[in-house]
Amino acid sequence: MHGLSMKLHLTDDTVVAGRAFGADREVGGEVVFNTGMSGYVETLTDPSYRGQILVLTYPLQGNYGVPEGPFESSRIQVEGLIVTRYSARPSHHSLVTTLGDWLKSHNVPAIEGVDTRTLTRRLREHGTMQGFLLRESTPIEHAKANVSSIDMARVVGLVAQGEITRHPGGDTRVLVIDTGAKASIINKLQVRGAAVTVAPFATRWEPLLDEVDGVVLTNGPGDPADLMPLVERVRTVLARGLPVLGICLGHQLVALAAGARTYKLPYGHRSQNQPVMDVVTRHAYVTSQNHGYAVDERTLPSDWAPWFVNLNDGTNEGIQHRYRPFRTVQFHPEAAPGPLDTEFLFDDFLRMATGMR
Amino acid sequence: MPDVRHMARSTFPARPRRALLLGSGALQIGQAGEFDYSGSQALKVLKEEGIYTVLVNPNIATIQTSEEYADAVYFLPVNAHFVEQIIVKERIDAILLSFGGQTALNTGLELEASGVLEKHGVRVLGTPVAVIRATEDRKLFVDRLCEIGVKTARSRACTTPHEAVAAAREIGLPVILRGAFSLGGKGSAIVRDERDIEAAVRRMLAGVPQVLVEECLSGWKEIEYEVVRDSDDNCITVCNMENVDPMGIHTGDSIVVAPSQTLNDHEYQFLREIAIRTIRHLGIVGECNIQYALEPATGDYRVIEVNARLSRSSALASKATGYPLAYVAAKIGLGYTLPQIRNCVTQTTTAFFEPALDYIVCKVPRWDFDKFPGVDVSIGPEMKSVGEVMAIGRSFPEALQKALRMLEIGVDGLDPDAFASGNIRHELQNPSPRRMVLLLARAFHEA
Structure with missing residues (x-):
C-alpha cells in the first residue's frame, strides 16, 4: 500500500497517522466508533452519521467490496473513515467496486493502518471528541482556521431535503416524516404492503395527516434538542391520535413532544449487538443502534411508560403511551446493518394503522 | 446503573437434586478434548447451584474427572448399559446429555427410547430428547425445517x-454418502460414479442403520452459527464462523475463521435470522450449532445440519469470543433465562449479548498421518x-x-519450499493436509 499519509488529530491533541485509501480531502467532525463486524456499506450511507468521522473497531474492512446497491441513502454520509486494515482486493459476487474507489468517488477521505482498538479506548475514556482528518503536513492551527466542519445544529436540513414523494402501495397509508430516514425504513413499510408518503421534515406535511392511517418519525443525525420547532409540530401529530412509530431520532422527538428530556451519552451506542428487553413481555432482542443522545425516562409524563431498556447500561430504548397508539424505539428495527430481531415492530405498527381505518 | 437481571421472567422447573453428566469419553478422531472442557463447565454450574453431581467418563486423563469437579465419578464407558446402573445406584433424578x-x-437417545429415563424418573436438562431426535433423524429434520420454509440439502435416507x-439417480451425481448418527462424518464419501455406490453403501451399513444420499454441495461456502436459546x-x-475450505471437506478438517470474512451484512443477517427461526x-x-452451505455466486443456501449439543465448533466459538457457551448452556438447563445469567467477563451485563470481535480467529487442524503408515x-x-x-490476530x-x-x-508459516513439490492443480483438486502451507505460499510467491 503506497498511499498518501494522513493523520487524525483529536481535540485532546492525540494524533494518529495512517495511509490514505479514500479521497484526498481534509475534513473535521465529531469522531465516533462503531463495533459492527459487517455492514460497512449500510453504515457509511446511513444519514445519521452525517458530519461524523467514523472509526470501525472490526479490523478488516472492505473484504466484500461495494455492490451496485441497495444503499441506505444516495451518498456516503460520513465525513471520514478510520480503519485498521483495508482490503484492496475484495471478493464477492455482488461487488462492482472497491471500498476505496467508492469513497474516492464520493470525495470521502479514509485512512488505514490505525490501531482502532487503542483509538476507541481513548474515545470511551474521554467521551466523543471533535477531530480533523488531515494531510500529514497540515499544521493543526491551519486546520482549525481553514477546515470547516458541518454545523451539527443544522445537520438534519442537509440530509432531509427536497419535495414530498409518494410511493404507491396497498390500502394502509403511512406518512414518513423524514429527518434523514434510512431507505430500509421506507422499504420495510413498502414490502408489508403500505402506501408510503415521505415528507422531508421542513415541508408542509400537516395537511397530509388527514389522508394517512399512521405516522413514522425516522432516524437522523444530531441533537434532538436542536429541533424544537419540529418538536412543536410533532405535538400536532400526537394531538391527532394517529398511530405513531418513532425510530431513533424520531423516538427522541416524540419523547420531547411528550414533555420528557433528552441528554447526551458519553460515547453513544453504535453497534449491531445492543441487547434490549421489552419491559412488559420480558423478552430480549439483539438490536442495531446508532445514537449519541438518549431519552431520560425519569422525565416521562405519567401517561407514558418505558417500553424497552438496554440490558448493557440500563438506558431507555423505547417508550409507549399508556392509552394511545404511540410507540417509539431508540434502536433500529429496520436493521441494515444488523440483526432482524425486531422487524415485527413494523407489522405491529401497520396492524395498528390498519385498525384505525 | 439499574440491575436488569431481576426483571427477567423466571421459569424455574422443579430443582434437580442428583444430576448425572454424561462425560467426554475416550479421545478419538471427531471427539476430543473439547468435551472435557464443556463437561467441566457444566459440572461447575451444578456445583454452584448446590446440586449433587455424578459423572460417568472412562477417560482418566481428563480435567472433569479431577476430584474438585463431580461429587462422584464413574470410570465406565458412556453407554446405556452402564449409565442405567449408575442411575439406579445413585438415585439420579436429572441427566445432562449435551456436554x-x-x-x-x-446414549441419551437410547436411554430414552428404551424407557429407562421414564422408568427411573430421570428428567433431561436442556434440549428435550424429542428435539434431539428431530436433529439426528434426517427425515424428521428435513420435515421440521420444511414446515418453516427453510431449505435443506436434497437427501434420501x-x-x-x-x-x-x-x-x-433422482438427486443427480455426484452425491455425498453419509452415515446417520455418525461421528466426525465417519465413512462419508463423495461418489461420482453410480457403479461405486453399492459397495460404499454396503460398507457403511455395517456400522450405521441409515445411509444418507445427498445433493453434493462441493465448492459452496461453508458457514456456521453458534446459537443459544433459553x-x-x-x-x-x-x-459465526466461515470455513476457508469449502463444502466437501469436513469442518473438523477445515481451516476455519471467525467471524466470517466474505459475507456482506445482508448474507450475515439472512443466515442469522434463519438460524434463530430454525x-x-x-x-x-441451551446451545447448538447450525451449519450452512452458501452458493458463492447466487447466495442460495442449504442448512446442512443442527447439532443439538456442545460441539467442536462451540468449543472454538467459546475460546474465540470469550463467551462461556457450556457454562451458559448448563445454566439454561436449570431454567435460567439469558438475561438472568451474569456475563462472567464484564460482571455487570448479562449473558444475553452477542460478542463483537475486534480481531480475527483462525483454527487450523493438525493431522498425524506419519503415525499411520499407508493411510x-x-x-x-x-x-x-x-x-x-x-x-488470534488483527489480520488474517x-x-x-x-x-x-x-x-x-x-x-x-506459509512456505513455498516446505514440502517436496507437488502438482498445484492436483493438490487443489485433491486437497491434502499440506495444501495451505504449500499452495498459498506458492500462489503468493508467484503473484
Missing part, C-alpha cells in the same frame, strides 16, 4: 444399496485430523501464520 459429544447424545442407487424463547447467535421452531433449550492422506468429508490449534495473515507455526509440523 459429552455425539457418544453421550446417542436409505437402508439398502438398491435404494441408494435409486436416490442417487426456555423463555430468548435467542442469540454468539458467533432453533426456535425445533425447540432447542490415504487426502482430506474430504470424513474427518481425519487429530487435533487443532487456534490463533497474522492469525493464519501464528496458527501454522503453532502446528509444530516443521514450518514457521
